[in-house]
Amino acid sequence: VSPKGARAASAGMFITLAAHVAAMAPGTNIGAAHPVSVGIAKMDKVMGDKVVNDMAAYARSLALERGRNADWAERAVRQSVSIHAAEAHRLKVVDLLAEDLPELLQKVHNLPVKLNKQTVILKTQGVPVHIMEEGLRTRILKHIADPNIAFILMLIGLAGLYFELAHPGVVLPGVVGALSLLLAFYAFQTLPVNFVGLLLIILAFVFFILEIYVTSYGLLTLGGVISLLMGSLMLYRTGDPGMAVAWSVLIPAVLIITLFFVGIGVLILHSQMRRSMSGVSGLIGERGEAYTDLNPEGKVFVHGEYWQAVSEEPVAKGEQVEVLKVEGLKIFVRKAS
The missing domain is CATH 2.40.50.140 (Nucleic acid-binding proteins)
Incomplete structure (x- = not known):
């Protein structure tokens, strides 16, 4: 688990437990493996308990197989406990600590490792190191699945579809909007999305559109802003660390969308008040x-x-x-x- 600041949480903890040699760099942490549902649907209590019990047993079996701390592994699933590298080494959750890759290769040299039913001795002194880079497809999909990117894609998609419905035949806004929404829903399949938060954001766009056609003296716009802000805050269930829209993304996005629809409303109001220049x-x-x-x-x-x-x-x-x-x-x- 490296470099400093990295973490092996959720699936990362299981991968670390399953490794033949588990090492951590100082300044890293491991744990917080309580399962969370992904997508829009939320697990009920019975299904949630079933998944937790299954994953706790799996984590315990992995730890026992590698000779690591099985009790802590189970608590990491049931209670989402997380510990830093030094504590993980002390509790025998991992095998060793290493500042960087050269130090790791030096420490695992001549280390006995059990493979299947036989024990082999690792020889890492002076061996060439091959870095396996992520492919372009993996990098693109990883960025799309980022909670902030998925949130922005959804806002762009809704705004693009509004443009296409308000001005049929322009084509480009509709194409961009449809693609953005599809990518956003692809990302939502891998993220713990809160159904209520998603509905609040859609409701905000309905309010903004109605403000253009209904005289509400700004009440629909105010309702849209509140709905958009609350929906953005509630969009992701926060059981997993990092699963939330960052404030640095949320505030500018809400302001831009609000100003966008307020500007359109003002332009439409001016056009309606302007004296007709054609016809009778x-x-x-x-x-x-x-x-x-x-x-x-x-x-x-x-x-x-x-x-x-x-x-x-x-x-x-x-x-x-x-x-x-x-x-x-x-x-x-x-x-x-």
């Missing part, structure tokens, strides 16, 4: 020129077109007029002030 309603308030005398009827030239017009006061040919209203194919005007 777009003529009201427009100015034009009397093409003939109006007394009270005549023709005017407005908005690039000739219209039959009516004026309550006489208007001479060539004078400026202003449109008051439109009825069918006839407009009512007055002299422009």
Whole structure:
């Protein structure tokens, strides 16, 4: 278990217990192997007890097979206890301590190891070291399964789908949104997701979308912000260390999504309040020129077109007029002030 700051928790503890030689670097820790459910579904009490008992027995059998501390291994599963490297060595959870790989190779030289039914002597003095690097596929999937990346992918996916539904035919937001959501749900299969937290985040987006079409004086936006914040905090069950959205990711994400939908709402509100510039309603308030005398009827030239017009006061040919209203194919005007 290395380098300093690393930990062998959950499955890492079982791998360490199963190793023929278990070593830890100073500043590392091991334990916290209590099982947690992954995905959206949560285990009931009966199933949870069954899994805990099974894993505790498995951890104990591994420790006994390698001559290590079986009692501590069982407590690591049942009680999620965790200990540092020096304590693990003292309790015989691991075999030795080593600062780095060269020191480890020196300490395990001539060490007897039992393989199957026979004992072999390790010869590690001066042997070449081959580092097995992670493949590209493994690195990509490991990053996608990070709780923070999965959270961001879900937010991008929901925002992209909203764009596509609000503006059909744009295509790109819908494609990006669909891909992001699929990747997020792939990650959720390997993470302890809280179903209520996921629903709260989806509900927040519903509130933001409704704010655009319903006059709520900001109440729906406020509800969306609270729902998004609470859902983000509750998205992962916290039984396993590190399974939570980091504050450095959560706060900027909530602010960006909130500002995004508030900005869209403001733009839509401005467009609805703006006077129409086309069609019949777009003529009201427009100015034009009397093409003939109006007394009270005549023709005017407005908005690039000739219209039959009516004026309550006489208007001479060539004078400026202003449109008051439109009825069918006839407009009512007055002299422009």
